[in-house]
Amino acid sequence: MAPKGKVGTRGKKQIYEENEATLKFYTRVILGANAIYAAVNLLVFYSSSTVWTWLLLMFALAVYVGSYRSMSAMAKPVFAEDGNLLDGGIDLNMEQGMAEHLKDVILLTAIVQVLSSISSYFWCLWLLAPARALQLLWVNFLGPWFTAESPSAPEEVNDKKQRRQERRQMKKF
Numbered sequence: 424m425a426p427k428g429k430v431g432t433r434g435k436k437q438i439y440e441e442n443e444a445t446l447k448f449y450t451r452v453i454l455g456a457n458a459i460y461a462a463v464n465l466l467v468f469y470s471s472s473t474v475w476t477w478l479l480l481m482f483a484l485a486v487y488v489g490s491y492r493s494m495s496a497m498a499k500p501v502f503a504e505d506g507n508l509l510d511g512g513i514d515l516n517m518e519q520g521m522a523e524h525l526k527d528v529i530l531l532t533a534i535v536q537v538l539s540s541i542s543s544y545f546w547c548l549w550l551l552a553p554a555r556a557l558q559l560l561w562v563n564f565l566g567p568w569f570t571a572e573s574p575s576a577p578e579e580v581n582d583k584k585q586r587r588q589e590r591r592q593m594k595k596f
Contacts, residue, residue, distance in 0.1 A: 439511035442498035446515070449494070449529055453487045456533035463540035479539065479546055486532045490525045497522055528552060 433441075460483075464476050498512040515522040531552055538545035 433514070435508050435511040437511075438514050439500050439508055442500075442512055442515050445526075446491075446495055446498060449491060449526065452529060452533050453491065456536045457484075457487075460536045460540055475543065479543075480536075483532050483536050486528060490528050490532075494522055494525050527555075 460480065464472055464480075494515060498515050500508060500512050501510040503509050513522065514520070515526075517523070531549065535545055535548045538548070
């Protein structure tokens, strides 16, 4: 049974602490995925690593850096000169926020990177990210725009109104 009344809001300090914990968790995910990938592909199978191995690692690192820096910029707290917390930053754990999509990108990249230690074909799973972006674009913007009902057609002008308009046009000339 759902609780009655207003849903409790979280304070600045709680948002700040949760953001710090979230950033710490995703730092560990990124480091763990890179450690596994480096251990398997660059240490164990170093002789069979190709240029693609390095390029895909650089791609994953670029995705990690971009997503993580965006999240940390969103969660940047503001402190007063005396050290008091003025703003805890944007809540990274808020549902349906941009941070949720950034966290999904980090997790998808980590999963794909670890699975690519088994086979390089797992990098194709990264195509799920643009597929999800297109799905969100369709559901939130394009679909409603294309399927929206057209405004009601103007009423057909009856003969009397049409003749009146024609007379007014003739008077102007």
